[in-house]
Amino acid sequence: MRRLFEGCSRSIDFTPPNRQLFPSDYANRIMELTAFPINEKVPGLVNILKDHHSATLIHSFETTLVALKLAKQYDVDAASIRTIFLGALFHDIGKIGVRKDLLDRKRKLTEEERQELYSHGLVGSLIMRDIGLEEISCFCREHHIGNTRNYNHPKDLSKRHPLTEFITLADLITATLDSRRPYNKHAHDVKRLSKEEIIKRGRKLIEKKKKAGVFSQQLVKVLYNLIDSNDIFPPPYKSKDDFDDSDFQSLIDHFGLRDIFNAIDFSEGLPQN
Ligand SMILES: [Fe+2]
Ligand SMILES: [Fe+2]
Numbered sequence: 001m002r003r004l005f006e007g008c009s010r011s012i013d014f015t016p017p018n019r020q021l022f023p024s025d026y027a028n029r030i031m032e033l034t035a036f037p038i039n040e041k042v043p044g045l046v047n048i049l050k051d052h053h054s055a056t057l058i059h060s061f062e063t064t065l066v067a068l069k070l071a072k073q074y075d076v077d078a079a080s081i082r083t084i085f086l087g088a089l090f091h092d093i094g095k096i097g098v099r100k101d102l103l104d105r106k107r108k109l110t111e112e113e114r115q116e117l118y119s120h121g122l123v124g125s126l127i128m129r130d131i132g133l134e135e136i137s138c139f140c141r142e143h144h145i146g147n148t149r150n151y152n153h154p155k156d157l158s159k160r161h162p163l164t165e166f167i168t169l170a171d172l173i174t175a176t177l178d179s180r181r182p183y184n185k186h187a188h189d190v191k192r193l194s195k196e197e198i199i200k201r202g203r204k205l206i207e208k209k210k211k212a213g214v215f216s217q218q219l220v221k222v223l224y225n226l227i228d229s230n231d232i233f234p235p236p237y238k239s240k241d242d243f244d245d246s247d248f249q250s251l252i253d254h255f256g257l258r259d260i261f262n263a264i265d266f267s268e269g270l271p272q273n
Contacts, residue, residue: 026096034131052096053103062234064088065255067170073222082264087139088167094124143167146214157213
């Protein structure tokens with residue numbers, strides 16, 4: 001078993017964008033959750049995200065399960081599995097601070113809108129800190145490193161939490177290659193291409209990022225084994241709005257993660273830095 005948890009890095013400097021950071025619509029609900037134990041904070045935050053933008057919640061569930069699938073094959077320890085679960089589930093929680101029309105955009109963004117959208121990493125880390133889950137706040141900030149042009153700073157790659165790359169890779173698989181995202185510039189291609197062609201394109205993109213140091217050789221090998229022997233891609237959904245817990249349960253079974261999911265233990269606190 002590999003134990004990878006080393007505590008969140010606080011050394012990466014993110015400059016806050018020029019906008020109100022905390023989403024006031026949800027501030028009271030978030031602050032109310034602060035006093036609750038972690039097993040109540042998790043569904044509370046999931047509900048807030050669902051109320052704001054259910055498509056982001058579906059994406060978060062899928063990212064979580066893809067990240068757990070990678071972690072299971074990588075043979076990480078139970079504490080790291082739980083950290084990946086929470087980090088992936090809330091990696092985009094900061095999107096509750098981004099306007100819905102911006103999240104659903106179909107057009108090219110202005111520079112100011114782009115800044116607002118990408119502020120969700122910083123906003124998410126503030127939410128995690130304020131709600132008492134600071135130990136996983138780094139994943140909100142770090143999941144874009146190497147994956148978007150806003151956070152493509154090579155010097156930051158080595159400072160990432162060792163588990164961030166699981167979430168970044170899962171995010172790439174469930175977002176970049178997902179035709180349901182209205183702003184995905186590859187969406188048309190993803191709909192048109194065969195599964196084999198999508199995988200070929202995905203491999204090309206992942207190889208490029210591996211070369212840039214975003215993903216390790218070892219993790220990419222795990223992914224390729226999963227692609228060759230299984231289906232690492234989430235199933236298509238007809239509607240974004242009627243997604244509920246039973247859909248999440250089906251997703252767990254789709255990924256064959258029932259055992260690992262049931263074993264996640266929330267009875268103890270998170271590892272401290
Ligand atoms: Fe994100
Ligand atoms: Fe994401």
